Amino acid sequence: xxxxxxxxxxxxxxxxxxxxxxxxxxxxxxxxxxxxxxxxxxxxxxxxxxxxxxxxxxxxxxxxxxxxxxxxxxxxxxxxxxxxxxxxxxxxxxxxxxxxxxxxxxxxxxxxxxxxxxxxxxxxxxxxxxxxxxxxxxxxxxxxxxxxxxxxxxxxxxxxxxxxxxxxxxxxxxxxxxxxxxxxxxxxxxxxxxxxxxxxxxxxxxxxxxxxxxxxxxxxxxxxxxxxxxxxxxxxxxxxxxxxxxxxxxxxxxxxxxxxxxxxxxxxxxxxxxxxxxxxxxxxxxxxx
Amino acid sequence: xxxxxxxxxxxxxxxxxxxxxxxxxxxxxxxxxxxxxxxxxxxxxxxxxxxxxxxxxxxxxxxxxxxxxxxxxxxxxxxxxxxxxxxxxxxxxxxxxxxxxxxxxxxxxxxxxxxxxxxxxxxxxxxxxxxxxxxxxxxxxxxxxxxxxxxxxxxxxxxxxxxxxxxxxxxxxxxxxxxxxxxxxxxxxxxxxxxxxxxxxxxxxxxxxxxxxxxxxxxxxxxxxxxxxxxxxxxxxxxxxxxxxxxxxxxxxxxxxxxxxxxxxxxxxxxxxxxxxxxxxxxxxxxxx
Numbered sequence: 175x176x177x178x179x180x181x182x183x184x185x186x187x188x189x190x191x192x193x194x195x196x197x198x199x200x201x202x203x204x205x206x207x208x209x210x211x212x213x214x215x216x217x218x219x220x221x222x223x224x225x226x227x228x229x230x231x232x233x234x235x236x237x238x239x240x241x242x243x244x245x246x247x248x249x250x251x252x253x254x255x256x257x258x259x260x261x262x263x264x265x266x267x268x269x270x271x272x273x274x275x276x277x278x279x280x281x282x283x284x285x286x287x288x289x290x291x292x293x294x295x296x297x298x299x300x301x302x303x304x305x306x307x308x309x310x311x312x313x314x315x316x317x318x319x320x321x322x323x324x325x326x327x328x329x330x331x332x333x334x335x336x337x338x339x340x341x342x343x344x345x346x347x348x349x350x351x352x353x354x355x356x357x358x359x360x361x362x363x364x365x366x367x368x369x370x371x372x373x374x375x376x377x378x379x380x381x382x383x384x385x386x387x388x389x390x391x392x393x394x395x396x397x398x399x400x401x402x403x404x405x406x407x408x409x410x411x412x413x414x415x416x417x418x419x420x421x422x423x424x425x426x427x428x429x430x431x432x433x434x435x436x437x438x439x440x441x442x443x444x445x446x447x448x449x450x451x452x453x454x455x456x457x458x459x460x461x462x463x
Numbered sequence: 464x465x466x467x468x469x470x471x472x473x474x475x476x477x478x479x480x481x482x483x484x485x486x487x488x489x490x491x492x493x494x495x496x497x498x499x500x501x502x503x504x505x506x507x508x509x510x511x512x513x514x515x516x517x518x519x520x521x522x523x524x525x526x527x528x529x530x531x532x533x534x535x536x537x538x539x540x541x542x543x544x545x546x547x548x549x550x551x552x553x554x555x556x557x558x559x560x561x562x563x564x565x566x567x568x569x570x571x572x573x574x575x576x577x578x579x580x581x582x583x584x585x586x587x588x589x590x591x592x593x594x595x596x597x598x599x600x601x602x603x604x605x606x607x608x609x610x611x612x613x614x615x616x617x618x619x620x621x622x623x624x625x626x627x628x629x630x631x632x633x634x635x636x637x638x639x640x641x642x643x644x645x646x647x648x649x650x651x652x653x654x655x656x657x658x659x660x661x662x663x664x665x666x667x668x669x670x671x672x673x674x675x676x677x678x679x680x681x682x683x684x685x686x687x688x689x690x691x692x693x694x695x696x697x698x699x700x701x702x703x704x705x706x707x708x709x710x711x712x713x714x715x716x717x718x719x720x721x722x723x724x725x726x727x728x729x730x731x732x733x734x735x736x737x738x739x740x741x742x743x744x745x746x747x748x749x750x751x752x
Contacts, residue, residue, distance in 0.1 A: 185630050193484055278574035278622030279592055285567035303568055307596070311628040333567030339600040341474050 175257045177264045181272075181312050184265055188226075188314045196223035200315030200342075202306065205229035206246040206360035207255045210350040214319040215259040217347050226313050227256050228265040230272060235301030246360055265313065272308060280304050283330055286424040290326045290437050291448065294414055299330050306331060310340050318342050323349040323357050325435050325450045329422040349449070351377065361445040369442040372409035376438055379404035380451040383436050387453045392430045394418040401438055411440035411447075421452060431458035464546050466553045470561075470601050473554055477515075477603045485512035489604035489631075491595065494518035495535040495649035496544045499639040503608040504548040506636050515602050516545050517554040519561060524590030535649055554602065561597060569593050572619055575713040579615045579726050580737065583703055588619050595620060599629050607631050612638040612646050614724050614739045618711040638738070640666065650734040658731040661698035665727055668693035669740040672725050676742045681719045683707040690727055700729035700736075710741060720747035 178184050191198060199222030201214045207229075218225045229252055236242035249266065256264050281303035286292065292299055310318070318335075320328050328346045335342050350358045355377035356370075365373060379401040386400055401416045419426045421435040430453070437450035467473050480487060488511030490503045496518075507514045518541055525531035538555065545553050570592035575581065581588055599607070607624075609617050617635045624631050639647045644666035645659075654662060668690040675689055690705045708715045710724040719742070726739035 181628055185628075189630070192481060195482055276574070277626045278619070279570055279572050279626050281568055282571045283568050285565070308626075308628045311630060314630070330567070337566045337568050337597075339470055339474075339597045341478070341600060341603070 175253075175261055175264055177253065177266060179265075179267050179271065181267065184263075184312050185314075187263065188312070191224050192314060197317070198222055198224045198226060198313065198315040200226045200228070200309070200313045200318045201261075202228045202230075202309050202318065202320075204231045204245065204360065205252045206248055206363075207252045208350075208358045208360060208362075210321050210323060210358040212255065212259055213350045214321060214347050215256070215261060217345065218317065218319050219260045221317060221345070224262045225260060226263045226265060226315065227261045228267075228309055228313065230265075230267055230305070230309075232301060232305040233269060233273070234304055235298050237295055237297065240295070241361075246363055265309075272305070277304070281307055281334070283333070285333060286326065286329050286422075289419055289424050289426060290415060290417055291324075291439060292326065294439070299327070302327060303330065303334050306334060307338070310342060315342055317345050319345045319347055321349060322346050322452075323359070323450070324448065325421065325437060325452070326424060329424055332422055355381075357447070357449045359445075359447060361447065364445040365442055366444050369410070369444050372411065373442070373447060375405055375408035376440065376447060376449045377451075378408070380436055380438065380449060384451050384453050387430060387434075387455070392455075394427045394430060397430070397436060401436065405438070405440060409440065409442075411442045414439035414441055414446065429458070431455050464542075464550055464553055466542065466555060468554075468556050468560065470556065473552075473601050474603075476552065477601070480513050481603060486606075487511055487513045487515060487602065487604040489515045489517070489598070489602045489607045490550075491517045491519075491598050491607065491609075493520045493534065493649065494541045495537055495652075496541045497639075497647045497649060497651075499610050499612060499647040501544065501548055502639045503610060503636050504545070504550060506634065507606065507608050508549045510606060510634070513551045514549060515552045515554060515604065516550045517556075517598055517602065519554075519556055519594070519598075521590060521594040522558060522562070523593055524587050526584055526586065529584070530650075535652055554598075561594070566593070570596055570623070572622070574622060575615065575618050575711075578708055578713050578715060579704060579706055580613075580728060581615065583728070588616070591616060592619065592623050595623060596627070599631060604631055606634050608634045608636055610638060611635050611741075612648070612739070613737065614710065614726060614741070615713060618713055621711055644670075646736070646738045648734075648736060650736065653733040654731055655733050658699070658733050661700065662731070662736060664694055664697035665729060665736060665738045666740075667697070669725055669727065669738060673740050673742050676719060676723075676744070681744075683716045683719060686719070686725060690725065694727070694729060698729065698731075700731045703728035703730055703735065718747070720744050 199218030283299040354374040356374045398416045421433045434453045439448045488507030572588040643663040645663045672686045687705045710722045723742045728737045
């Protein structure tokens with residue numbers, strides 16, 4: 175495994191792979207790797223000649239009151255995991271290498287940001303889009319792998335790739351969970367033992383919502399209430415949002431139809447957690463509208 | 464010469480060239496080609512295996528009261544000129560191909576836009592940056608060629624390429640002029656005979672300013688007054704701006720030092736024209752600041 179911390183070195187290396195006709199799979203991460211990341215790497219390993227993993231905690235996507243400084247970091251452990259999963263190139267730049275000076279240009283995400291996490295994290299997806307433009311130009315991948323745990327991020331990145339014509343295929347990968355259902359997340363380490371015990375209630379609530387949809391429930395407000403009440407009954411977390419929206423447009427729904435995302439974000443004292451579930455229904459009947 | 468109007472076709476073709484190890488030079492234009500464009504194409508022809516010319520009048524960089532609809536277009540003439548100058552691939556997409564739906568993400572230029580043309584054309588450089596991100600991802604060039612007539616555009620594009628890490632070398636090409644000094648421009652066709660007669664006064668004024676600098680003038684206000692008075696004395700144009708700033712930072716100067724851009728924009732009844740001249744001076748003496 176080659177470890178690279180300079181942009182120019184990466185670009186020279188990636189150009190070389192491209193000249194050799196090799197396909198490149200890219201897994202962008204903020205490090206502190208867990209099984210969710212491993213699933214992305216494994217999938218990229220299956221589908222490409224070269225697998226590139228980036229580890230960069232991107233200050234641009236953290237708000238001033240968010241956890242940039244205390245976001246967990248353990249590069250030696252990450253390097254070991256990357257090697258075990260067959261990563262070919264590990265790109266690990268310093269902040270000064272990625273942002274040597276104030277940016278003269280930035281990406282602004284105009285759609286899909288007034289819902290879900292976009293609402294409580296203003297500028298977050300602008301920061302994500304901006305760093306991804308940079309990383310895509312540095313890594314020049316054929317495919318990029320993103321976890322569905324952050325479904326809104328997947329939808330925003332799909333828009334970024336399509337609207338800016340990046341010659342990249344986005345591969346969404348299903349959420350990986352602990353045996354008790356908690357979605358794997360780098361931030362889980364910050365949960366207290368009690369919070370860790372309560373946290374599986376997020377996915378339980380989402381599964382109960384999906385079961386209600388299976389039984390015929392089509393009212394979004396009823397679904398939101400069901401999720402909210404389950405979380406309130408089983409955790410001390412403060413609910414940030416429970417939303418029911420179309421996917422990938424992320425339009426809030428009143429009646430469920432088509433591909434539906436049920437998503438939740440909560441704040442424990444130790445960490446903010448997100449999770450979601452998707453349900454597939456027939457498309458909306460638009461007669462009479 | 465291959466003429467392409469679909470993005471997917473372009474990307475497949477450009478990938479093929481890259482696999483073959485060919486270098487790609489790219490000249491992005493809005494068409495209605497003149498000798499200024501020809502100079503860009505000729506330079507690209509000298510330096511690359513493959514020369515790509517794009518012709519796309521980009522609605523995103525025109526303001527609501529600007530001349531998008533009446534911007535001059537003559538594709539058959541452009542195609543002939545492109546062929547004569549050895550263009551390999553002419554990319555000529557429709558607006559619907561480039562913008563099939565509202566963009567979910569856009570580029571916003573944050574520096575160098577509160578001066579020169581940026582001041583009177585709000586959003587112009589956001590539109591330029593956005594279409595260039597798309598075109599860079601479609602054409603995947605090694606080098607991109609831009610005329611120095613729009614020096615601010617060159618500075619903004621340099622920032623875009625650097626800050627977003629596009630693996631592209633920007634090649635600025637000197638302004639091409641008519642024998643009487645008027646900078647070549649697609650918009651020159653809209654000048655009345657009288658305006659056409661007056662228009663060389665822009666470059667005369669800029670040359671007079673450079674001569675004054677040669678004689679030792681270092682006061683920016685004196686330079687601006689000199690340019691302004693020359694244009695007012697010799698044309699009926701309304702002056703949009705006369706500015707003296709550092710290059711490529713585009714910081715307005717009070718005392719001339721370093722690489723200095725003297726730039727002018729005027730409105731004739733028929734067309735808005737821009738021109739500029741650069742002067743090289745020793746860097747500012749910063750002792751005592």
